[in-house]
Amino acid sequence: MTTMLVLSARTLHAPFARRVEELSGQNPYACYQCGKCSAGCLFADHMDALPNQVLRLVQLGDESVLDLNAPWACAACLACEVRCPRGVDIARTMEALRQLALRAGRQPAALRLEPDHPQIALVGATRKVTS
């Protein structure tokens, strides 16, 4: 099977990439795909695309990124934020993608509540699945 990738000025700097940039405050094109974020991500094993791949899809203006579970597997621990040599806070990009998915009516990660969950867990998780 072959994959065709079309690179064009029409998709680069596309409205979708600009929207993600606006919401996250992070320039997706600052990323040069070194993969350091993915190498250090504690949750990458549970993602259907690695953090650097998520950012690549944003660079390419590919809105299918909103259907991935990767943003929902991110715990916003910021290990990537302190390590990125280009100063991109990918946790913010992940948050922007969660927000865009929620605002587009896509289903968020489901809450699985237990009676012994402390408030701090409930408020934190609820905030991540609501917009």
Place this chain on the structure above:
Amino acid sequence: MSAAPTRIAYFPGCAMKDQARPYEEGALAALAALGVEVLELPRWNCCGTVYSLSQDDLMRHVGPVRNLVRAQTMGEPRLLTLCAMCYATLARSERFVREPERLARINAFMDDEPDYLGGVRVVHLLELLRDEIGFQALAAKTVRSLDGLRVAPYYGCTLLRPRAIGVDDPDMPTVMEDLAAALGATPVPFAERGECCGSFLTATSPEVVQERTGRILASARAAGAELIVTSCPLCQYNLGAHRPPAMPETPMVYLGELLAWALIEGACVPEPLRSLPAADACMGASA
């Protein structure tokens, strides 16, 4: 390292009045013994627990900013937190509203409150102890030693990241190890001490938190930890509730419990410490 600070406003947050009550009791008793006057905000609300990472939802900064307004109304320039998550949320929102346009919009929204004028400094307990009281002064105030107990501090995320508000170097933190040493413990830095426990994923993906917890606890055990100390109620919950069934339990206490034990004459030995050999020795020495 100079004279002890006299007073500081204090934001407890939900956990300190509930599952982390021993943290608050211990920390407040220890601060009183160190001569710090701690003034709890007369009214406070949830900090939001997780800092909003997107640029357009100013609504989520209203909670933290309301708490800053309360400190400002008291005339206090600083606001103390014990909880690591409250610390990060309040400290980050305080920085977020340094931009005048954002602050103006939030003040306009909160028209039932006095305007927040900016400038309240959010301080974590560890910063207060290290930067104002000093660990040498702290060591001089101990009434019993931890007697070489192998104490492994677990930092988690929000004390260290992002770098702009972290209380120490996110890659190589030492503040809690230095504190443990000042109290007479043998600090045990372990590889996973700054790695995330899974945080709020506990309410969406508990299996991920269990995997993380297993790795963190295994790392502490491999380093020879006899006791784990945390300053985050959510870390403490996750490490306790999601310990893999086959893994033996490592006792775990909040930072405040450790302080009270070392600084307060006749303080109750925290439950997790009672079975340790060092606990008996120290109790005997203080009796």
